[in-house]
Amino acid sequence: MPHVLVIDDDRAIHLLAQRSLSPIADVAVASTADEGISLLRRNSFDAVLLDIMLPDRNGLAMYCEIRDHDRRLPVIFMTVEATSQTAIEAMQMGAFDYLAKPLAVDSLRDLVEKAIEQRQISSIPVAISADSRVTGNTGELFIGRSKAMLEVFKAIGRVSKQDVPVLIRGESGTGKELVARALFQHSHRAAEPFLAVNCAALPDNLLESELFGHEKGAFTGAESRRIGKFEQCNGGTLFLDEIGDMAPSVQAKVLRVLQEQRFERVGGNNELTTNVRIVAATNRPLEQMVEDGDYREDLLYRLNGVTIELPPLRERQGDVELLLQHFLSQAKRELKKPDLEGVSPETVELLTAYHWPGNVRQLRAVIRRCVLDSTMPVIVPDVLPKEIIGGRQRESSTMVESVLSPRESNSGAQLPNLVDRLLREKSTNVYAEAVEYVERYVLLKVLSETHGNQSQAAELLGITRGKLRDRIATYQIVLNSGVSIRDDA
């Protein structure tokens, strides 16, 4: 369980944080800066919640001490004065974020979760290996000895110390974030901040504010100035995941940062400069999006000066056994299964033959599930998920249709049955398949409402037309007089 330190002289905040965060972290508390520093020196923490005004120190002085102790420890300021200049200064110095008091349980938990994730991203070392037998490795291992992966490793070594933008491309689950972390950890900027933003996770206006910040009154709800990631990450590395899911207005601003390292906060006139290395990732067809007018050509060329292509696992099946050994020993250790001896040859054969639509992430999840479910010292095919035993070679996105008729799958009513079936089959992809089912239903419903008009549908859905087109293609939705899914899909 991650560890979070709360430094605040208000006992009520201690209680609130402990109760709110108990599902995700162990919480330790300190009432003064001295107590906090003492706890930091004696224990290892994954995030700190820091009051802006402490009895023995002001928050900024305390923040500097925390930075001296551990530069990568995410610090979230808490302030009862939302416009606190100290909080803004702290953000400019690299603090993770700040929260206005009174604290709300849900937003506190969400933000701390993000901070813990950030801590893991920037601090857990990524080791690169063509051999899984690495002893004493406490970080994450980037494994592969196929030709394609050796090329990836060489590219990381070649470009990590160059101060150029890097575009990482590959299917979901291939390890794009690991490449970004490896690039950062081997770069000259390794001691500076590493921040990650998922461009697909935020609506366009919020993404612009998240990246560039905003001035007070820039839009409804902008009650105070906010520092964006480009400003906060000055001197460091910014990982822009899902860079293909970005509105044209944000694309233009990112391009300007890439060209001139200059930008303005939303609603601001002051030109700010920053020194950020951008590492971007996508699984979208950016060239096609440029042709369709959904992506800026100049941004694409700026981004892909250096491109690292991650191969899907099905194209490097020779690596499956190596990854299997690694994930097995990791799961055995982490899930406390010391009696587990290994995997039967039949199981290895099935795992190697499978096409792995969810790539390495799916393989890892399957192994962990097998280790949890197995009561024998050797993992036999019986504990494998059905899709692997059956050797089905269909893409996961079409799995719903394999058990449900298109009419049923389009109605949206079969979600409980789908989840029940996936659980029965010990699937390790329940979340992704359920989300796909719901997403397809929503797309069909909205497209039907707009009689197939994609511009109107994109507006109703709150996504870009490019993103909608991408999803239509993914789900093989046919737009004719009605809206349907292709029968053979």
Next chain:
Amino acid sequence: MIAKPASTRIEAAVVTPEQRERFAPALNRVAGDVELLVSIAALVSEDAPEVFTSLQSQLSKRALSEVAALGHQLKGMLSTFETDGPVIILQELIHSARAGDQAEAERVLRRCNKELGDLIDEIKRLGDSSPS
């Protein structure tokens, strides 16, 4: 190894419908967890009166930097339960104390003195909302 906050969990807290309505935004912020809100109220009702008394005392001694710090502390405690009225006026008190304006600080405190006392009493009654 790691210090934990004192356990103040109150089982099966009972609050009146009026208290639920009065503190609805606060309850919303703690995701509807009545026990948590009552536990926080119990702590704040122990700590806030002392801070409020110190604030009044420091103001009479013209120790304005202490007044600003105590005002800040009190605002933090009370804002869990109330974000309008006296809590907003407390911010004015903090500003005037930071600006070194004794007369304005006294005027502001006079304006919110009774309301702050009433709010602390309401929080105390909420903190007492345990079954026994």
